[in-house]
Amino acid sequence: MGWLYVALTWEQPHRVFMALMFAVGAVSAFVLGRLPMERIVTSRWRELFFVGWNVGTIVLIATVVAADGGVNSPTTLIYLFPLLFASLSYPPRSIAIVYAAALGSYALVGLALTPDPDGARVFMGAASLALAPCVGFLQAREHSRERQALTLRTKTDALTGLLNHTAFQERLEVALREHGSVALIALDVDNFKLVNDRCGHAAGDAALQAVADAIRSVVRGCDLTGRLGGDEFMVALPGAGRFVAQRVVDRLSLALSVTPVTASAGVAVFPEDGGDRDALMDTADRAMYAVKRVRAEASHSRA
Structure with missing residues (x-):
């Protein structure tokens, strides 16, 4: 999706750099898919690993957004993916860390790296990003309660x-x-x-x-x-x-x-x-x- 966007807007600045950033994302996803995931999930480092991976993805997204002119760029929508993934998959502490990283980087790009930043626009974008995955988080929490109840019944x-x-x-x-x-x-x-x-x-x-x-x-x-x-x-x-x-x-x-x-x-x-x-x-x-x-x-x- 990112490469197609770069191709469609090739005449604008920093396209090669953005294409490289999307390549980094693709390579990291490929590497992640080849790792021994079962061993990672059962290890005591799993939370640190997955939160670190998600924060790294957010840094990559922030870099692309900044290169494309700041929060006015449609690439800000990509922020939704790590937030949705975290809200559906992680425990509350990890979700809070990922949200803080996403919203903090969004605010930084919006206020410091966007030409003529609009504070109201940055606020509205950050609020929307924060609220959009909340439904997923609530659903994940309900599923977690159901799994705990099922585990209790089986034991x-x-x-x-x-x-x-x-x-x-x-x-x-x-x-x-x-x-x-x-x-x-x-x-x-x-x-x-x-x-x-x-x-x-x-x-x-x-x-x-x-x-x-x-x-x-x-x-x-x-x-x-x-x-x-x-x-x-x-x-x-x-x-x-x-x-x-x-x-x-x-x-x-x-x-x-x-x-x-x-x-x-x-x-x-x-x-x-x-x-x-x-x-x-x-x-x-x-x-x-x-x-x-x-x-x-x-x-x-x-x-």
Whole structure:
């Protein structure tokens, strides 16, 4: 589009320079398309990279606009493209940076590099540029909220509101990397099948929700709570050891005393009981089933 404009206005000044600037833009787009984009998007430098690329594009546009006589040039319309791209693709902080770069360069070209600058014209142009992509920004924000809600649904157990099996494992993996000690509590509801058989599945669901509420009532905000399936739950306590975990188990037993069910719990501590996620979860499970067997034998003896 830029090259066609240059060709149609070839008799005006600075056409060769403008054609070269559009060539720089074309080459940069070609190079961008050949970069390992997936690695860039997942790196911690992604925001700096994309904002830098967008600001560089704005500088290129400002240079072309200045060469074509300032803000009276129709090339000012090209400013819309990086603003629209940013408003649809970037988080709010990055959008603010790109907008500031675009509007600042527009004002600079309009007031300092345009012959006989008209302040009202510069103001109106800058205001229009600022407002035009706002619809895109609002739509992008709404899409972001929808994506966050969808992500939450895919990571949350629908019945209890705790993390589901996959999400809990992912978060536990992160906790093991970031903390020197993590206590893991495996929890299994006692005789849950009898609750379903005698009282119905609605009562069983209510019992599982009561267990989830009891778990939430005894953990910290930084702790991880998950329902791994059926009547199995797990609680991860980052930075905690066995003593703290046992106190949580005791408080949980007390919280469950006002519910229609009881639960057996086993504790494992990273790294002494397992050097990775799977080993730690397996140790906690075995500890929990050992407690469940002891309870069952004690109940059978009393009977």
